[in-house]
Structures are given as structure tokens and as C-alpha cells.
Amino acid sequence: MQKKKNKVLLIGWDAADWKIIDQMVDNGLMPAMKSVIERGVRGRLATLDPPLSPMLWTSIATGVRPFKHGVLGFVEHDGKGGVRPVSSYSRKVKAIWNMLTMEGYKSNIIGWWPSNPVESINGCMVSNLFQQEKKGKETMDVNNWEMPEGTIYPERIIEKMMAVRVHPHEITGNLVMPFVPEAVALDKKQDKRLTVIAKFLAHASTIHGACTELMETEEWDFTAVYHDAIDHFSHAFMKYNPPKMEGMDEDAYELFKDVVKGAYVFHDMMLERLLKLIDDDTTVVIVSDHGFHSDHLRPRFVPQVPSGPAVEHAPYGIFVAMGPGIKKGERIYGARVLDVTPTLLTLFDLPVAKDMDGKPLLDIFEEPREVNYIESWENIDKPGGDLVKLLKVDDAMNEAALQQLIDLGYVDDMKVLDNADDTRKEYLKNVIRENNFYLAKSYSSAGHYDEALELLLEIENRESPDFRYLIEIINCAVKTKRFPLAQEYIEYIRQDKLMKDDFLDILEAKVQIGLNNASSAVKLLDKAKKSFPDAPDVLLELGKVLTVMRDLEGAKMCFQRSISIDPDNPHAHHGMGLAALRNEEYELALEYFLNAIEKLYHYPQAHFHLGECLVFLKEYQSAIHSFEVVANLAPNLPKTYRWLQDLHETLGNSKEAAYYNLLVSKYRLGEKTIITGVPSKKLFEVLNYLKDNGLEIGGDIEDVFGSSIEITKPNWLVDYKESIVFVPVMLVGSLTGRFDYSFVYVEDDVNNSADFLMSLGGLKQSTYNEQLIDALEKQVRVVETWFSQQPNLDVLHINGIEDLKNPIIEKYLKLSFK
Amino acid sequence: MNRNKSANDKVIITLNGKPFDVPPGGSLGILALGNVGIKAWKQAKLKWEQEQNNAKEEK
Numbered sequence: 001m002q003k004k005k006n007k008v009l010l011i012g013w014d015a016a017d018w019k020i021i022d023q024m025v026d027n028g029l030m031p032a033m034k035s036v037i038e039r040g041v042r043g044r045l046a047t048l049d050p051p052l053s054p055m056l057w058t059s060i061a062t063g064v065r066p067f068k069h070g071v072l073g074f075v076e077h078d079g080k081g082g083v084r085p086v087s088s089y090s091r092k093v094k095a096i097w098n099m100l101t102m103e104g105y106k107s108n109i110i111g112w113w114p115s116n117p118v119e120s121i122n123g124c125m126v127s128n129l130f131q132q133e134k135k136g137k138e139t140m141d142v143n144n145w146e147m148p149e150g151t152i153y154p155e156r157i158i159e160k161m162m163a164v165r166v167h168p169h170e171i172t173g174n175l176v177m178p179f180v181p182e183a184v185a186l187d188k189k190q191d192k193r194l195t196v197i198a199k200f201l202a203h204a205s206t207i208h209g210a211c212t213e214l215m216e217t218e219e220w221d222f223t224a225v226y227h228d229a230i231d232h233f234s235h236a237f238m239k240y241n242p243p244k245m246e247g248m249d250e251d252a253y254e255l256f257k258d259v260v261k262g263a264y265v266f267h268d269m270m271l272e273r274l275l276k277l278i279d280d281d282t283t284v285v286i287v288s289d290h291g292f293h294s295d296h297l298r299p300r301f302v303p304q305v306p307s308g309p310a311v312e313h314a315p316y317g318i319f320v321a322m323g324p325g326i327k328k329g330e331r332i333y334g335a336r337v338l339d340v341t342p343t344l345l346t347l348f349d350l351p352v353a354k355d356m357d358g359k360p361l362l363d364i365f366e367e368p369r370e371v372n373y374i375e376s377w378e379n380i381d382k383p384g385g386d387l388v389k390l391l392k393v394d395d396a397m398n399e400a401a402l403q404q405l406i407d408l409g410y411v412d413d414m415k416v417l418d419n420a421d422d423t424r425k426e427y428l429k430n431v432i433r434e435n436n437f438y439l440a441k442s443y444s445s446a447g448h449y450d451e452a453l454e455l456l457l458e459i460e461n462r463e464s465p466d467f468r469y470l471i472e473i474i475n476c477a478v479k480t481k482r483f484p485l486a487q488e489y490i491e492y493i494r495q496d497k498l499m500k501d502d503f504l505d506i507l508e509a510k511v512q513i514g515l516n517n518a519s520s521a522v523k524l525l526d527k528a529k530k531s532f533p534d535a536p537d538v539l540l541e542l543g544k545v546l547t548v549m550r551d552l553e554g555a556k557m558c559f560q561r562s563i564s565i566d567p568d569n570p571h572a573h574h575g576m577g578l579a580a581l582r583n584e585e586y587e588l589a590l591e592y593f594l595n596a597i598e599k600l601y602h603y604p605q606a607h608f609h610l611g612e613c614l615v616f617l618k619e620y621q622s623a624i625h626s627f628e629v630v631a632n633l634a635p636n637l638p639k640t641y642r643w644l645q646d647l648h649e650t651l652g653n654s655k656e657a658a659y660y661n662l663l664v665s666k667y668r669l670g671e672k673t674i675i676t677g678v679p680s681k682k683l684f685e686v687l688n689y690l691k692d693n694g695l696e697i698g699g700d701i702e703d704v705f706g707s708s709i710e711i712t713k714p715n716w717l718v719d720y721k722e723s724i725v726f727v728p729v730m731l732v733g734s735l736t737g738r739f740d741y742s743f744v745y746v747e748d749d750v751n752n753s754a755d756f757l758m759s760l761g762g763l764k765q766s767t768y769n770e771q772l773i774d775a776l777e778k779q780v781r782v783v784e785t786w787f788s789q790q791p792n793l794d795v796l797h798i799n800g801i802e803d804l805k806n807p808i809i810e811k812y813l814k815l816s817f818k
Numbered sequence: 819m820n821r822n823k824s825a826n827d828k829v830i831i832t833l834n835g836k837p838f839d840v841p842p843g844g845s846l847g848i849l850a851l852g853n854v855g856i857k858a859w860k861q862a863k864l865k866w867e868q869e870q871n872n873a874k875e876e877k
Binding site: 163164165166170172173174175178201205208209210211212213216265266269270272273274 | 843844845846847849850851852853854856857860863
């Protein structure tokens with residue numbers, strides 16, 4: 001008997017958000033979704049930056065980031081001097097349907113954004129412009145509704161696709177009533193909101209009609225359907241959704257408060273029908289590309305820039321999977337839009353490509369799954385793997401679709417356009433520039449800041465400055481430690497008054513943090529906090545810098561405030577955990593690191609600090625697991641391997657310890673002995689004594705605060721050729737993890753240290769300076785905590801010259817004192 | 819799910835084994851049925867329009 005084929009149904013709901021779904025499921029309003037959740041796994045799907053749908057849905061269908069797949073933004077150059085909505089021509093890599101075609105699987109692809117013009121896949125394809133009822137500026141009549149060219153493959157299905165289309169003019173009052181119960185009170189001709197609902201509903205019904213028709217009448221292994229309606233309904237009506245926003249007109253609120261809920265109910269009804277069309281061997285996967293703010297996080301205004309409405313998008317979409325071999329009633333963590341295609345390939349037992357940015361979500365399976373890997377799907381030469389060929393596309397349809405994007409606020413209005421060549425050229429130039437901005441954002445969100453910065457500097461135009469580009473330049477400059485460049489741009493913005501000073505203070509603070517001027521950063525952030533008391537950016541930056549300055553209570557207050565504003569912010573939880581870790585509150589830290597990881601699994605720093613926390617709690621095996629996750633997510637962090645080596649040594653796993661020692665040696669730059677201690681006469685005496693005994697010591701022993709050290713330079717310690725270096729105590733925490741260290745710490749009383757420092761400043765000794773003593777005591781606590789929290793570190797505490805004659809010290813310093 | 823015409827020529831679809839009368843004005847439930855619902859609704863609308871025209875002519 002022939003084995004039954006596993007099928008996969010992928011349902012895409014643009015902008016679907018758990019906050020709304022959970023509420024509706026709890027109230028019994030989404031029974032179909034409830035049944036899928038109960039019979040399968042659920043999780044949050046992390047979006048990408050920028051959170052723009054055509055880019056995201058292409059990442060979902062390819063498993064790679066936009067800078068690899070080539071779909072950038074909402075519009076593209078049409079090759080004829082104009083622009084058109086982004087099309088399948090822009091995609092440079094294979095989509096899941098190309099891979100399945102090469103492997104002989106049959107697919108139905110309906111409405112995917114962007115999939116126009118359609119591709120000649122093994123199966124059927126209905127493009128995202130198929131439901132378009134407009135031709136140019138005119139709306140086609142219901143009875144004379146042409147099928148646009150390039151929207152259906154193969155041609156033999158055109159007739160049956162035409163039969164299931166719903167025209168917006170066919171949407172009657174009783175179809176709109178469930179969304180707006182008091183619709184009769186509105187003047188349909190005057191109030192465009194009802195027309196908009198009719199249009200969204202007609203488009204969704206058309207896509208659903210095509211999907212159900214193909215599922216019922218065509219043989220298929222994979223069906224993927226994409227609906228944009230939740231996104232469109234949310235952009236138009238989320239402002240009316242309860243709770244009522246401040247300043248919202250009472251009448252408008254009462255009229256439209258149920259529209260978004262209505263959209264979700266309708267999607268649930270469509271889902272119910274799809275579930276009736278599948279058998280028990282079908283896996284159902286439901287995803288959204290991003291979420292949508294529905295509560296107090298709804299922005300008060302939408303910036304009037306291209307793609308401005310994306311500020312309403314929330315960073316997590318939804319992921320649900322149900323089917324044979326998939327866990328039931330469980331949650332998964334750490335899923336990203338990039339992981340969808342690798343997971344689909346795994347469901348078909350097909351190999352995942354190493355050049356994909358996503359990974360298969362193996363946690364969804366009841367039994368462990370073995371994944372096969374290949375280098376790439378791009379160089380596989382099998383029939384059906386070609387990308388879209390140039391087909392005839394319908395210009396009038398493109399024009400209509402472009403107008404729709406303008407209406408939604410995603411693309412600049414072209415009303416200013418006339419037919420003059422210069423104006424058109426200028427518009428096209430701006431479109432290309434905007435797409436390059438999205439490309440740069442895609443680079444920077446993947447950590448490729450150099451590539452992003454190069455591109456941004458190329459497209460930045462002083463004649464028509466765009467604050468978004470300038471902010472991104474400053475952020476990338478900070479990330480790549482090009483602080484003078486960042487400051488140059490801050491100055492430029494300030495002089496030209498392109499942004500409010502308060503915003504600039506936040507950027508300037510980031511530069512000051514990079515330059516290690518923590519107190520200047522705190523001043524700027526405190527000022528910004530007065531203007532924006534609830535801005536997450538300000539609270540997080542301030543929390544981070546206060547952690548560095550070891551004002552741990554102040555830091556915790558910032559992170560706590562940030563968590564109360566947005567409980568889903570992983571960085572706030574991580575910050576809170578780090579402040580607790582530095583305060584040696586390990587249980588508390590553990591809780592927050594776990595929260596951060598639950599909210600964002602691909603967060604190497606959170607896993608790393610979780611690992612450290614577990615070490616201090618003596619949970620060594622769990623700590624090993626955490627550091628292994630870090631090694632997987634961010635393989636270039638040498639300190640991870642030091643911890644793994646240290647932990648395996650502790651547990652007596654000599655083979656593993658040797659393996660990690662080998663990895664450490666790959667990054668190891670050598671050995672250094674560091675002499676440090678609170679600034680004091682005793683420290684001076686020790687350093688001078690060693691020098692007098694012929695020891696070459698790197699570093700300026702007169703520079704007790706390390707002001708001459710270029711702290712912003714990565715691996716600044718490398719500049720010292722000497723194997724023994726004096727490092728001011730406040731810089732100990734910033735030492736690179738690429739050396740093996742031995743520390744000689746010169747102990748002294750903080751009162752002596754205060755006297756010493758005051759004598760340097762010409763002040764009378766023994767004058768009690770409370771602030772200075774507090775600061776010195778804090779510094780001692782910080783360095784001691786740091787010593788205790790490092791893997792494989794030897795620290796020898798000495799009390800003065802006498803102790804130097806200790807044989808261990810002699811060994812450290814490779815010198816014999818007579 | 820089947821689509822058929824009843825004795826008095828109303829458009830009826832069979833939903834979960836039970837007959838369902840398709841109103842010419844449609845309903846969200848009909849739209850959510852996808853292909854079957856849309857086709858039946860279009861048919862019901864056509865039928866209703868024909869009846870309206872016939873009634874006008876008879877007057």
C-alpha cells in the first residue's frame with residue numbers, strides 16, 4: 001500500500017497579533033483558532049527590521065534576510081523610467097515553491113506578497129494582484145471585470161478563478177453590518193470608511209475563494225495562502241479599538257470599535273473552512289510577519305514619511321503549527337520569520353540550506369528530527385528551479401496597485417508628479433534611495449554595520465535631508481565605534497534644526513557611552529527623560545549606563561519602569577537581570593534572563609549572562625547548556641569558550657575541556673599580567689619598585705584614571721607589547737577576553753587612596769571627602785565582583801613591596817627579586 | 819458540501835449534511851465558505867435579479 005503523503009497548509013495573516021487573538025479565543029470568538037492552538041504548538045514569531053510586509057513575506061518564503069533576497073520596500077523600478085509595486089522580479093533567490101517544484105512536489109500559492117507576475121511552478125499560482133478590481137484609475141464594472149495578465153498560472157485555471165472573485169461593489173450593507181452595527185447611521189457616499197471595509201472584505205473573500213477552489217479541485221502537497229486584510233483593517237481601524245484612545249471622538253469610537261475584532265472573527269471563519277478541506281495527514285502552519293499594537297503602545301501619530309505606518313507594527317507576529325508528529329498544547333520559543341522556510345523543508349524531509357539565515361524549528365516536533373543540510377538551494381540544477389521569467393505584466397493593474405499602497409500611506413503620494421521627465425526622474429531617484437535605505441536597515445539589523453554605514457553615507461543627501469537616514473548613520477557609526485563621524489552628524493542635525501534637541505540628546509548619550517563618558521551620558525539621558533518619561537529608548541540607555549556606573553538601584557528603576565510600559569521588551573528584562581547579576585542577586589537575575597530569552601530567543605547576551613548566573617548558582621550543567629547556545633548563536637565570543645573550558649574542567653570532563661581550550665587558543669592573543677589596585681601611594685611604590693628592578697611595564701603609571709587610554713578602540717590592550725601592564729582599576733572590566741590574565745591587585749585602604757588622590761589635586765590630606773570615599777569603595781566592590789565573575793582567572797592580592805618576594809609573584813612576573 | 823437547486827428554485831447549499839438557504843444579500847458565513855459559498859451566492863443574486871426583472875415586466 002502506498003504511504004499517504006504528508007501535506008502542508010501554510011496560512012499567512014499579515015499583522016495578526018497574539019494580544020488580540022488570545023483575548024478573542026478567551027471570549028469564544030475564534031473557535032477554529034482555539035482548536036488549532038489546542039491541537040498544536042504556538043509561539044511568537046520575531047519580525048525583522050524594517051518590519052515592512054513585502055520584505056518580510058519574502059523572508060518567510062525564502063528563509064533569508066532582505067539583503068540576500070532582494071525585495072526591498074513596496075515599490076521598484078519598472079525598467080521603463082517609472083515605478084511599480086514590488087514584484088517577483090526583484091526576488092533574487094528561490095522561494096519555497098521553487099524548491100518544492102525541483103523536488104517534484106505540487107504547490108498552490110495564493111496571493112503571496114509579492115508574487116506578481118506568477119511563476120511557472122509545479123502546481124498553481126495566483127498572484128497578489130489577482131483580486132485587483134481597478135484598471136489604472138478606473139474601477140472595472142462587476143460584469144466587465146477583466147482578469148489582469150500575469151496573475152494566474154496555469155492559464156487553464158483562469159476561468160475557475162474568475163468565478164470565485166468578489167468585487168467590492170458586490171459587498172452589501174448586511175455584509176458590512178457585522179463590522180459596523182450602526183452602519184445605517186453613516187452616509188456611505190460621504191464616509192469612505194465603509195467603502196474601505198467593503199474593499200478589504202471583498203479582497204479577502206476573493207483570496208479565500210481562490211484558495212478553497214484550488215484546495216478542492218487541484219492535486220497538491222503544499223498550499224500557501226496570504227491574506228493582507230488584518231493588516232489593512234488594523235491600520236485603518238485599530239485607533240478605534242478598545243480601550244478608547246485619549247482624544248478619540250466618542251461617536252467615531254462607538255461606530256468603529258468592533259471593526260478589528262470583526263476582521264479577526266472573519267479570518268477565524270475562513271480558517272474553519274480551510275480546516276474542513278484537509279485530512280489528518282496535513283500539517284497546518286499559521287504565521288504573521290509582525291504584530292500590531294493594540295493597547296497603550298499604539299502610537300499617537302504616524303510619521304508622514306514613506307513606510308511611516310510601520311510604527312504601528314509590533315515586533316512579534318504569530319506562529320501556530322498543528323499536524324502529524326507535532327506537539328500538542330505546547331509553546332515554543334525563539335521562532336523568527338526566517339525560520340519558516342527551513343521548518344517547511346524539514347516537514348517535507350528536504351534539506352535546509354546552510355546559506356539560509358533561518359533554522360528549522362525542531363522544538364515543534366514530538367520526536368527528534370534529523371535535519372539534512374546542503375550548501376545552498378541556489379546552485380541546484382533541477383527542472384523548475386528557475387526564477388520568474390519575464391512575462392507580460394499589466395501596467396494599468398500596477399498603477400492601481402500602486403495607488404492602493406499610496407492610500408495605505410506606505411508610498412509617497414505621486415500627486416505632485418506631472419509628466420515632465422525631470423519630475424519623474426526625481427521621483428524614481430527617491431524610490432531607489434528609499435529602497436537602499438531599507439537595504440541598509442536590513443544590513444544593520446543583521447549586525448553588518450559597516451555595509452549599512454557605507455550605503456547610508458552614499459544615499460544621504462544634504463539638499464533633502466531625511467532624519468531617518470541621519471539617525472541610522474549615527475547609530476551605525478556608534479556601533480562601528482566611529483564616534484567623530486557620529487558627532488559630526490549630531491552637530492549637523494543640531495545646526496540645521498532637523499530634529500528636536502531632546503532626541504539629539506539620546507543620540508549624543510549613545511556616543512558618550514561609547515566614549516566611556518558615563519556621567520555625561522547620564523546627564524543627557526536624565527534631561528531626555530524629563531521630556532520623554534516613558535520613552536523605552538531613554539529608559540533602556542539610562543539603565544544600561546547606570547549599570548556600567550554601578551548605580552544598580554537606579555538602573556533597576558529604569559528597567560522596571562520600561563517593563564511596566566512594555567512587559568514584552570526583552571532588553572528591559574535583560575537589563576534588569578544584568579543589574580541584579582552585578583549586584584550578586586543571582587536568583588533575581590536568573591528570573592529576568594529567562595524572561596528575556598522567552599521573549600527573544602536569538603539574544604546571545606541574555607544566554608551568556610544566564611550562563612554566568614547559573615555558574616554562580618553552581619548549576620554547572622545548565623550553565624554549560626546556556627554557553628553552548630551562545631556558541632551557536634554568536635560563535636565569535638571567545639569568553640564563551642573560556643567559560644565552557646572552565647566548567648568542563650570543574651566537572652572533570654577533560655576531553656571537553658581540551659576541546660574548548662583549543663577553541664580558546666584560536667582567539668587567544670597571548671598572556672598578560674595586569675597590575676592594578678585603587679590609586680594609592682602603595683600602588684605607586686610597587687610599580688616603581690618593579691621598574692627599578694628592571695621590569696618592563698606597559699601603561700602610564702602616572703595616569704591613575706587611564707585618561708590617555710583609547711578605551712573606545714577594540715582590544716586596546718593589544719597596543720602594549722609588554723607582557724606586564726599597569727591598568728587603572730576602573731578599566732579592568734573593559735579588558736578584552738582574548739588574553740589569558742593573571743592579576744596582581746595591590747590592596748590599600750580607601751582612606752589612604754582618597755588622601756593620595758587629594759594630594760595629587762593639591763588639596764589638604766585627611767580632609768574627609770565622603771563622596772570620594774564612597775566612589776572608591778564602590779570601585780573596589782565592582783572590581784571584586786568582576787574578579788569573582790570571570791572564568792579561569794588568577795588574582796593575587798598583595799599588600800605592598802614586601803609581598804613581591806613571594807615565589808608565586810615571582811612566577812607571575814617572571815622575575816626573581818633579590 | 820454540495821450545491822443544488824430546490825424545488826422552488828432557491829439556491830441551497832448543503833452544510834454539514836444540512837440544507838442551507840443562500841440569501842441573495844449574502845452573509846459573512848457564506849463568504850467564509852470560500853469557493854462554494856461565493857459561487858452559490860452569485861447564483862442566488864442572479865436568481866433574485868431575474869425574479870425582480872420578471873416582476874417588473876409583469877407589472
